Amino acid sequence: MRWDNLTAPPVEGDPERAAPATPPLPLALPGAVARTFDTPEFAGMTFYEVQAKSILNRVPGQSRVPFEWTINPYRGCSHACVYCLGGDTPILMADGRTKPISELEPGDRIYGTERRGAYRRYVVTTVLDKWSTVKPAYRVTLTDGTTLIASGDHRFLSDRGWKYVTGTMQGAGQRPYLTTNNRLIGTGRFAPGPKESPDYRRGYLCGMVRGDAHLGTFSYSYGVVHRFRLALVDDEALSRSERYLAQEGIETKRFSFTPASATRQALSAIRTSKQRDIERITELVQWPVSPSDEWRLGFLAGIFDAEGSCSRGILRISNSDDAILDQTTEALRRFGFTCVLEDRGRPNRVREIRLTGGLPARLRFFHLTDPAITRKRSIEGAALKCKADLRVVDIQALGLELPLWDITTGTGDFIADGVVSHNCFARNTHTYLDLDAGADFDRKVIVKVNAGELVRRELAAPKWRGAHVAMGTNVDCYQRAEGRYRLMPQIIAALQDFANPFSILTKGTLILRDLPLLRQAAEVTTVGISFSVGFVDEQLWRSVEPGTPHPRRRLDAVRALTDAGLSVGVLMAPILPGLSDSDESIDATVSAIAAAGATSVTALPLHLRPGAREWYAHWLAREHPHLVPRYRELYRAGAYAPQAYQRELTARVRIAARRHGLHRGERGDNRNLPEPPPPSAAEQLTLL
Numbered sequence: 001m002r003w004d005n006l007t008a009p010p011v012e013g014d015p016e017r018a019a020p021a022t023p024p025l026p027l028a029l030p031g032a033v034a035r036t037f038d039t040p041e042f043a044g045m046t047f048y049e050v051q052a053k054s055i056l057n058r059v060p061g062q063s064r065v066p067f068e069w070t071i072n073p074y075r076g077c078s079h080a081c082v083y084c085l086g087g088d089t090p091i092l093m094a095d096g097r098t099k100p101i102s103e104l105e106p107g108d109r110i111y112g113t114e115r116r117g118a119y120r121r122y123v124v125t126t127v128l129d130k131w132s133t134v135k136p137a138y139r140v141t142l143t144d145g146t147t148l149i150a151s152g153d154h155r156f157l158s159d160r161g162w163k164y165v166t167g168t169m170q171g172a173g174q175r176p177y178l179t180t181n182n183r184l185i186g187t188g189r190f191a192p193g194p195k196e197s198p199d200y201r202r203g204y205l206c207g208m209v210r211g212d213a214h215l216g217t218f219s220y221s222y223g224v225v226h227r228f229r230l231a232l233v234d235d236e237a238l239s240r241s242e243r244y245l246a247q248e249g250i251e252t253k254r255f256s257f258t259p260a261s262a263t264r265q266a267l268s269a270i271r272t273s274k275q276r277d278i279e280r281i282t283e284l285v286q287w288p289v290s291p292s293d294e295w296r297l298g299f300l301a302g303i304f305d306a307e308g309s310c311s312r313g314i315l316r317i318s319n320s321d322d323a324i325l326d327q328t329t330e331a332l333r334r335f336g337f338t339c340v341l342e343d344r345g346r347p348n349r350v351r352e353i354r355l356t357g358g359l360p361a362r363l364r365f366f367h368l369t370d371p372a373i374t375r376k377r378s379i380e381g382a383a384l385k386c387k388a389d390l391r392v393v394d395i396q397a398l399g400l401e402l403p404l405w406d407i408t409t410g411t412g413d414f415i416a417d418g419v420v421s422h423n424c425f426a427r428n429t430h431t432y433l434d435l436d437a438g439a440d441f442d443r444k445v446i447v448k449v450n451a452g453e454l455v456r457r458e459l460a461a462p463k464w465r466g467a468h469v470a471m472g473t474n475v476d477c478y479q480r481a482e483g484r485y486r487l488m489p490q491i492i493a494a495l496q497d498f499a500n501p502f503s504i505l506t507k508g509t510l511i512l513r514d515l516p517l518l519r520q521a522a523e524v525t526t527v528g529i530s531f532s533v534g535f536v537d538e539q540l541w542r543s544v545e546p547g548t549p550h551p552r553r554r555l556d557a558v559r560a561l562t563d564a565g566l567s568v569g570v571l572m573a574p575i576l577p578g579l580s581d582s583d584e585s586i587d588a589t590v591s592a593i594a595a596a597g598a599t600s601v602t603a604l605p606l607h608l609r610p611g612a613r614e615w616y617a618h619w620l621a622r623e624h625p626h627l628v629p630r631y632r633e634l635y636r637a638g639a640y641a642p643q644a645y646q647r648e649l650t651a652r653v654r655i656a657a658r659r660h661g662l663h664r665g666e667r668g669d670n671r672n673l674p675e676p677p678p679p680s681a682a683e684q685l686t687l688l
Contacts, residue, residue: 032446037484047481048446055454056469069469071455071502073477073487076445090190091407092415094124096366096377098190101416104407111379112411113157113420119383120157120185125410138165140178141394146189146417149398157413157420159183165395184390186419187360191367195622200298201244206285207302208241210324215281226278231257231269236372237305242270248284250277287327293625296331301369303328310376315355315362320348328353335368337361360388363418390419445481452490459498468526469495469502478508489514496521503528505571509549509557515564522566530569531558535580536592543623544576551589555596562597570596572653573604577634577641578627581605581649587656594660601662603653605646608635 032048057070090098094109104110104127112125140148140156148156152166160182167177194200209215213230232238242252250272257269272278288295303324308317317328325341332339332355342352355361359382366377407414413422448454458464471477477488492514495502502525504511511518511529521527535541536551549557561568570593575581580589593601608616608631621628634641 042480042484046444048444049449050446051450052448052454054458055448055451056458056464069467070473071451071469071471071477071491072473072475073448073451073485073491074445074475074479074481075448076475089416092190092363095374096379097193097370097374098367101407110409111415112409112413113384113415114411116381119385121384122379122382122415123411124380125414128408128410137398137400139394139396139398140165140392141396142184142419143389143391143393144188146390146419148417148419155422157185157422159185162422178392178395180392180394182392184392184419185384186388186390186415187363188388188390188418190418191364192618192621193367193370194294194297194301195625197294199292199294200301201247202284203291203295203298203300204302204305205241205244205248205281205298206287206295207299207304208237208306209281209285209302210321211303211306211319213306215278215285217275217278226273226275227271228252228273228278228281229257229269229271231267233265233267234305234373234375235268236374238268238270240305240372245270245281248280250280252277287323291327291331293334296334297369299327300331300365301371304365304369304371304376305373308371308376310362310378313359313362313382315365317353318346318350320350325351325353337365358385360418384420388418445479447481447485448487449485451487452494455491455494456497459494459500466498466500469500470505471502472505476506476508477504478506478510480508480510482508483510483513489517492517492521496524499525501526501528503530505530505532507532507545507548507554509553512557512560515561518561518566519564527566528569529561529566530571531555531598532571532573533558533589533593534572534574534576535585536589537580537585540576540579544579552592555592558593558596558598562599567599568597569600569602570598571602571604573602574606575603575649575653576606577645578630579624583652586652587659590653590656590662591660594657594662598662601653601657603650605641605649607639 032050035047035049036042036045037047055071055073057072058068089101091101091104092111093099094111099108099110106127108127109124110127111122113120114123115121136152137149138152140150142148150156150165152164154165155162156165156178158178161176163182164175164177167175209228209230212232213228215228216226218225218227230238230241238254242254245252252270252272254268254270256266258264258267260266291299303317303319304315307319307324308315310316319325319328329339329341332353338356338361340354340356342354343349344352346352355365359379363379371377413420415421471488471491482488488511492502496517502521504527506529518527518529531554533551533554536555538550541548541551548554558568558570572586572589572593575586580586590601606616617628617631620631634645640646
């Protein structure tokens with residue numbers, strides 16, 4: 001789908017006070033009208049109004065979907081479902097943490113590289129500019145599983161210098177380009193950060209208090225004294241400790257412990273002398289019998305802030321307490337780190353745990369545990385001598401034009417998910433790549449304001465043969481923006497006037513607005529309607545589909561449509577392993593679907609395509625860490641769960657459908673969608 005650069009006319013008499021948006025236009029949309037609206041449902045969103053050149057899109061021939069043509073009046077979606085939400089490529093920031101590329105702003109400090117002497121080294125640089133563009137996309141897959149999506153004009157730093165993603169050996173396109181077995185330069189993909197859970201907080205406090213605090217109850221001639229004091233040079237760790245204690249109901253007082261001198265930095269401290277506080281802190285820092293992984297991550301962060309150092313490329317944690325050293329070693333090994341316990345003859349039997357594995361291990365430690373003190377996380381000046389296995393194993397054209405992010409930095413490069421990157425880097429951890437998404441999929445929506453007139457023009461073309469047209473297969477045509485732009489009534493009216501068969505897949509209850517039009521269209525042509533309802537659990541809905549109508553409201557819409565004489569099928573999609581695939585969840589959902597009067601139900605388990613896979617894994621690790629091993633097993637072969645799991649899930653849904661008197665329809669519309677293709681299937685449009 002392409003569009004021209006004509007500017008859409010302004011909306012007159014706008015009750016919502018539309019105004020041109022202040023952000024610069026994407027490079028691919030220089031003539032668009034950018035608008036923001038002063039209403040809560042569109043907070044933080046920008047709409048780019050364009051005059052499209054065409055509206056009927058042909059689905060690639062290799063796609064295994066039961067339709068050939070689609071109409072998509074929008075690019076981008078405000079539903080914000082977690083399985084297709086626009087996340088972003090993690091960029092290595094100057095403070096040692098990561099930040100999505102779409103959230104970067106000019107002036108942000110990040111890491112780039114520059115050559116110093118014999119080596120290229122990591123240096124702090126500044127983001128000078130940021131924009132998005134739309135180009136044909138390629139997927140570059142590395143040995144360690146990293147997946148990078150970029151334009152053919154993008155360059156990566158390899159062991160043989162900067163190389164474009166695509167090129168030729170001769171002619172006008174001659175330039176150095178990537179081939180399989182080229183090794184990219186970097187540390188490998190970044191580890192996800194920890195979730196700040198109660199266990200993480202308690203682990204952190206245990207490491208910090210045991211490592212650097214003064215805690216106890218003391219008897220003197222004048223009475224019993226209860227004392228807790230934590231004094232630190234770094235305010236970041238002190239503030240975090242203060243906050244975590246407050247969340248446990250322990251209020252501390254801050255004071256200046258030691259003023260700065262010519263040879264020492266100032267020390268600030270927090271303290272409390274209440275007996276109940278001392279007893280509570282003592283309880284919090286007890287060694288757990290069976291520490292959770294979250295506790296271990298917090299403990300490693302706390303003990304590193306208290307007793308850790310990272311200088312000359314060596315990360316060490318020092319202490320004389322055998323229990324602390326044992327817990328630290330055990331926690332490191334739990335997460336796959338290797339370390340060495342060294343006795344360097346220091347006073348008071350102080351020994352050191354030295355992390356091995358070089359810079360990749362250090363960065364993984366920092367990202368996985370998230371210590372508070374940023375000065376200890378610096379890699380400024382470190383040489384790019386990493387021998388990580390980042391060989392290119394596959395370069396594949398996706399056959400899609402995708403939104404790609406670009407930033408300009410002081411060094412001309414940046415570190416994106418562990419790879420040294422330069423010029424037009426694409427978001428690589430966020431989008432189902434088969435979606436025709438706009439930049440910032442959930443926040444920047446492209447609106448084809450002339451969709452209605454285009455549909456009429458293209459349906460009237462002599463070459464058009466009246467093929468079935470599917471809508472809602474890329475992004476939801478009844479998302480919230482449709483309430484403002486009202487493109488669907490024009491489209492439905494055109495399809496009705498030409499008696500052209502069509503189908504709609506949606507999560508949006510806004511479709512009820514067009515019920516009279518749909519009834520009129522159904523009198524002259526085949527109209528298929530499907531709602532997507534993967535589950536009815538409210539808590540799960542709030543977690544994974546926060547921008548969509550409530551599942552029960554969607555089913556109310558199904559009832560209203562069926563009462564009006566329309567046949568409505570339901571895609572039970574996506575069914576989330578471990579979250580909505582239990583017998584109880586399936587039965588409750590199918591029962592509600594049947595009660596709503598749906599004519600069919602089709603089960604579709606979650607697909608995790610390249611791009612969505614990494615983002616969803618990060619979300620899952622944060623929200624449901626106990627499910628990570630199961631997902632790792634289910635999706636180890638690719639985007640789809642094993643065929644055995646899919647068959648079992650389909651059978652369970654069918655059994656529930658029979659139990660509740662719901663059987664699949666016989667008509668050939670989009671209510672009879674095929675079962676998901678096997679993992680080896682080519683890229684295709686998602687039905688979610």
